[in-house]
Amino acid sequence: MDATANARCLRPNQTLAEKTLWKFVRNRRVGGFRFLRQVPIDRYFADFVCESGKLIVELDGPAHEGREDYDERRTQALELFGYAVLRFPNERVLADPVGVLDDVLAALRSGRL
Template structure:
């Protein structure tokens, strides 16, 4: 229950980068795939996930530089559950959003052909 409440709080307090990307992923806009935002998986909350493809998209700010150990444990936990993770910096999304979308699109296409 705590994870659900935390996820709701995170959805209400999105970064500009998360808000921008969510507008591009929501309502099955990317290849008719359903993405969820701030979604609990195990003891972690991921920024975006497509459960059908087991694809996690993470957006990182400067705080992630200081939490490398935490991020590594999180990565291992998600990968052990079969999730593939792609990461972008917030400033990358805000400065080159279309390039980020192209990278996600290509990864999704590759994932769909391997499902």
């Protein structure tokens, strides 16, 4: 299965946090920026990608506990492709989605990605 087909398979199986964030970022709802979900980049699938802002938003749930070294290596690899990576715990997305969106929009508007 190619990367795009694999990404399409991942989309219907989103976590609650991913579904919540997608509801807010789809259709250019955040500052007019376009986001895609489950985007293949190199050997990884980025949760949410804004190509024009060169920003990746990653949501970390329980599966990421104890994998901080892996996540850091993954972030570094994605940065080599010119992206900035923002990480948010699932709990924050569910408890404060507007705060997460404010942080994402601030990063996009800052131009310091």
